[in-house]
Amino acid sequence: MSREYRRSMPLLPMSMVMQLTELSARQIRYYEEHNLIEPVRSEGNRRMFSLDDVDSLLEIRELLEQGINMAGIKKVFDMKTNRVNKPNILSISDSELRTILRDEMQQARIMKKTSLRQGDLTRFTQKGK
Template sequence: MSSEIRRTMPLLSMSIVMQLTDLTARQIRYYEEHNLIQPHRTAGNRRMFSLNDVDILLEVKDILEQGVNMAEVKRVFAKKNESATKAANKEISDSELREIMREERRQANRMQKTSIRQGDLSRFNRNV
């Protein structure tokens, strides 16, 4: 199981998150109302938080303690989410992919080994 999957698993109850972050339940619900976190809901409608949610709450707490208002906090997180979305949606062009494959092959030849992907991709492109 990858680290990212583990960090997004909803494992922590409200009381545990309150202890970890030193925030009140009301503060945590307020940040949820402002869409800074989106905790998972159980069948009984209880909030369950991930490690990522705790990190966000701690970051919000730190920013607010510096005297920044809530509107600015929301702007900071919106910009951060926008950057992450752009990075996730960036597609590699065919020419960029070919160049990456050529560089991997050059490095493999220098080390006198076969590229990890060479066998998998050779059936698609004979000129790799």
């Protein structure tokens, strides 16, 4: 069972989440209405919260204490969601990276300047180590 799966399991009832987050039931329902958390409903239609939900509620409380309004909190959560769900668009092979670095170093040599990366690369090319 992966860590992500365990953290997303709905385990905690509203009363426990209220104690952990020091938020009222009304506040928690309000954040649910705004889709900042998504607790699962039990067969008896009771909200069950995951550890991820608790973390989100604590983050909401912290952002509110810093003076950020609900619109700002929604933007923060949207940015977080987009970053997690967005695949890494920039993908470069080793040979492409070597070509870029070689071109950069040749350009620096032509301009009679030291490449910014040259210092970083010397630790990999030093003899005797």
